[in-house]
Structures are given as structure tokens and as C-alpha cells.
Amino acid sequence: MxxxxxxxxxxxxxxxxxxxxxxxxxxxxxxxxxxxxxxxxxxxxxxxxxxxxxxxxxxxxxxxxxxxxxxxxxxxxxxxxxxxxxxxxxxxxxxxxxxxxxxxxxxxxxxxDARAIERSVDKSMTSFLLHRAGVPTPPTWAGESAAFAQRVLMREAAAGRQVVLKPLFGSQGHGLKRLGARRGLLAPLPSLARYQQVAYLQRFVPGARPGFDWRVLVIGGQAVAAMRRIGGKGWIHNFAQGALCEPAELDAPLAQTAVRAAAALGLDYAGVDLIPNPDDTARPLVLEVNGVAAWRGLQSVTPVDxxxxxxxxxxxxxxxxxxxxxxxxxxxxxxxxxxxxx
Incomplete structure (x- = not known):
């Protein structure tokens, strides 16, 4: 490109x-x-x-x-x-x-700039701005009430779905927990003490195996390079968690969605993490937008400097x-x- x-x-x-x-x-x-x-x-x-x-x-x-x-x-x-x-x-x-x-x-x-970084480092604000801009992203809940978070977990589990509990601030796949019914039993919500008493929950979107996600680097309003991150630590596909990187084609849905995500947060450059949308292949889902993005893994699989x-x-x-x-x-x-x- x-x-x-x-x-x-x-x-x-x-x-x-x-x-x-x-x-x-x-x-x-x-x-x-x-x-x-x-x-x-x-x-x-x-x-x-x-x-x-x-x-x-x-x-x-x-x-x-x-x-x-x-x-x-x-x-x-x-x-x-x-x-x-x-x-x-x-x-x-x-x-x-x-x-x-x-x-x-x-x-x-x-x-x-600082305002854009503040928006991207706070996952709840990222989710809100993506939703407001109409950028495809999984349903998300964030609040300080453990009781409300437990109700969300129970409601999602009753529908046969799981959720991912994430630190509000965090990167590289650290601190993520997948929650839901297993072997017919619903585990209670973990203590939020490790999460600074804030519950940020995002609906888990199952994918193919081995699992993968995309990282797209957006620079100045253009998607310039992409990779697939395959494997890693279970269902977490971060490079820092051992995922393998391979080049990915920047097709129109992937590029356009990543560019829209970066624009929604006002970022000059951004590392946008996306996964396939099982309901619409033309609308990949944005999981996170990194406003202080690393690119060493991506550089290893793209000819773009x-x-x-x-x-x-x-x-x-x-x-x-x-x-x-x-x-x-x-x-x-x-x-x-x-x-x-x-």
C-alpha cells in the first residue's frame, strides 16, 4: 500500500x-x-x-x-x-x-496529543467513542458496581455467551479473564480489587481455531500495514504473550474500519486491534485502539519502513x-x- x-x-x-x-x-x-x-x-x-x-x-x-x-x-x-x-x-x-x-x-x-492518549488509554472511553461513531465493536459494560457486573455476567451466561473482564488501564494482554458458565456452572465474578474496583466487561466473540486477531497501524488517517497475530497464550493473541505474527492483506473492510477507529479517538497514529465478525465478514470488530502503539512485531512482517x-x-x-x-x-x-x- x-x-x-x-x-x-x-x-x-x-x-x-x-x-x-x-x-x-x-x-x-x-x-x-x-x-x-x-x-x-x-x-x-x-x-x-x-x-x-x-x-x-x-x-x-x-x-x-x-x-x-x-x-x-x-x-x-x-x-x-x-x-x-x-x-x-x-x-x-x-x-x-x-x-x-x-x-x-x-x-x-x-x-x-494528550487528549487523544487519554481517550485511548481508558478502555471504557474507547468503547464509548467507537460505539458513538458507529465503528463495529463488541457490546461493552463498564462501572463500579460489582452487583451490576454480576448481573451482566449472569445475563450473558444465560444466553450462552461469555464475557472478558479487563483492566480499565492495561496493555499487552495482561490481566484478562474470560468469564461465563463452564461445565454447567456459573462462576461468581472475581474480586474487583485487582481491577481497582472497576468492572470493564466486553462480550467474548468466539472465532476459528487456532484463534487470531489483526493489528493494523494507522498513520495520518491511512492504514499502512497489517498483520495477523496467531495463537499466543490461549485465546489472547498479543505479540507480548507469544503470538506469532504474519503479514495480512489490508482489504477495504479492515483498512476502513481501522481508520474510522483511529479517527473516532482523534489519534495521529494508532495500533488498532480487530477480530473477525461472525455475523458480518465485511464489518470486522474493533477490540482496542492503542494510542502509544508499539510496532516491532508488525515491522517484522511488512516491507514498509x-x-x-x-x-x-x-x-x-x-x-x-x-x-x-x-x-x-x-x-x-x-x-x-x-x-x-x-
Whole structure:
């Protein structure tokens, strides 16, 4: 599939166009992903450095912005790529997301921005927004009442169905429990203490064996690569849980559904997890949408340079749109881009 980079000038030299551009890659750990991103930005003439959000701070005496981003002095980066946000206390995570909000309010393009990440990291909000946008997704219930969750479980079991209990915040298939009647007996709902007293239940959709799901990477409103994740730990098909990855064809239903899912959450880039819909093959079901998506498994089965595609979309679409906005306001972009302030 061809990637079209919206906003790019086909006659321009991209290395020259982005010379001197400074990118902050927000991450709590460095490794394969950050190495690929830094190389991709460097190939486009931009300089990228890794910054831990935990090391950033709001300081209203720090002129002229009131924001301190290590490695950028009194300036701000020209753009931010969010690769990872470390877990922590509610206050710590709130502050880290607040830094991303503050960068956006300061005119720095943030990829993905804090609001989109907040939507995607909260599975209940993801389910709500997908449902509201008409994106196919399994029936879902979320609440703090264990009694209500037990009633949902009993009702689904009475109809011969099972549900999956998931942590509201979580990834890589950790903490998932499949619930329902087994051997004619209905097990009670597990204690919600492990789930921070929140029940997020999603109807289990049985599939073929061996089971599989799709991971589609959406970049800048386009589905650019897909894989099937087969096997893994029982019915959980995450790469981190031992699933095998193989290339998958990006047919129209798969690509269009993934793009609509990313758009529903307002994400610049997203890893969209889908499964076949037993009731309608033309409408695959979206299980989750990852706003800080890893792509190492996907890169192993696609010829598309995914880091280059991500870097290109940030520079040629998101940053270019910000520059045009500034120029239309009557000032040259080079004079007022955040990173140019001293």
C-alpha cells in the first residue's frame, strides 16, 4: 500500500525542508523503537532526542514559556512524538499528561496529543467513542458496581455467551479473564480489587481455531500495514504473550474500519486491534485502539519502513500544518515556531 504524506511538497527536498527542526521523543525507556525513530528523523534532516516526561516540569519563572523540557534550554521543541508515558501515581500521570497539554497549548504539535492518549488509554472511553461513531465493536459494560457486573455476567451466561473482564488501564494482554458458565456452572465474578474496583466487561466473540486477531497501524488517517497475530497464550493473541505474527492483506473492510477507529479517538497514529465478525465478514470488530502503539512485531512482517512513515507524517502533515497556520497569521514560520524562541 502506498503511503501518501499529506501536506508534503513533492518537489521539495525533505532533508533541507526539515534541517534544524528539533523533535522531542517522549519516552520512559530507550531501545529499538526510539533508535528507529531517531534514525528516521535524522534521514529527514531533523534532530530528535529522547526526553522522559517525568523529567519535564512546569515552571512559570522559566521564560518565555513556563515549561522546562530537558535538552531544549529555554526553547521548546518544534514538535513532540509521544512514544511512552511511564506509569505512576494518579498525580504523577496527571502531571505528565498536563505537560503534553501545556505543550499543545504553547503551539507545539504533539503526536499523539494528550487528549487523544487519554481517550485511548481508558478502555471504557474507547468503547464509548467507537460505539458513538458507529465503528463495529463488541457490546461493552463498564462501572463500579460489582452487583451490576454480576448481573451482566449472569445475563450473558444465560444466553450462552461469555464475557472478558479487563483492566480499565492495561496493555499487552495482561490481566484478562474470560468469564461465563463452564461445565454447567456459573462462576461468581472475581474480586474487583485487582481491577481497582472497576468492572470493564466486553462480550467474548468466539472465532476459528487456532484463534487470531489483526493489528493494523494507522498513520495520518491511512492504514499502512497489517498483520495477523496467531495463537499466543490461549485465546489472547498479543505479540507480548507469544503470538506469532504474519503479514495480512489490508482489504477495504479492515483498512476502513481501522481508520474510522483511529479517527473516532482523534489519534495521529494508532495500533488498532480487530477480530473477525461472525455475523458480518465485511464489518470486522474493533477490540482496542492503542494510542502509544508499539510496532516491532508488525515491522517484522511488512516491507514498509514504519518509523520512516511515522516521522514523515509528523513532519510533512502535522508540523507543516502548524507552519501554514503561523504563516497565515502573518509571521514567517521560522521566526515563531516554538523551538525558535530563546
Amino acid at each position: 502506498t503511503i501518501t504524506q499529506t501536506g508534503a511538497d513533492p518537489d521539495a527536498n525533505p532533508t533541507v525542508a526539515h534541517a534544524g527542526v528539533r523533535i522531542a521523543i517522549m519516552t520512559d525507556e530507550t531501545g529499538w523503537h526510539t533508535g528507529r525513530l531517531k534514525k528516521a528523523f535524522r534521514a529527514r534532516g531533523a534532530e530528535a532526542r529522547c526526553v522522559d516526561l517525568a523529567d519535564c516540569r512546569i515552571d512559570t519563572t522559566w521564560r518565555p514559556h513556563g515549561l522546562v523540557v530537558p535538552g531544549f534550554g529555554h526553547a521548546l521543541p518544534d514538535a513532540v512524538f509521544v512514544r511512552g508515558i511511564a506509569g505512576g501515581t494518579f498525580e504523577q500521570v496527571t502531571l505528565r499528561l498536563g505537560i503534553l497539554h501545556a505543550l499543545r497549548e504553547s503551539g507545539v504539535p504533539v503526536y499523539n 514504519l518509523a520512516a512513515a511515522l516521522a514523515g507524517d509528523l513532519l510533512d502533515r502535522k508540523l507543516a500544518a502548524r507552519r501554514r497556520q503561523i504563516e497565515q497569521a502573518g509571521e514567517p514560520a521560522f521566526a515563531v515556531l516554538p523551538g525558535r524562541h530563546a
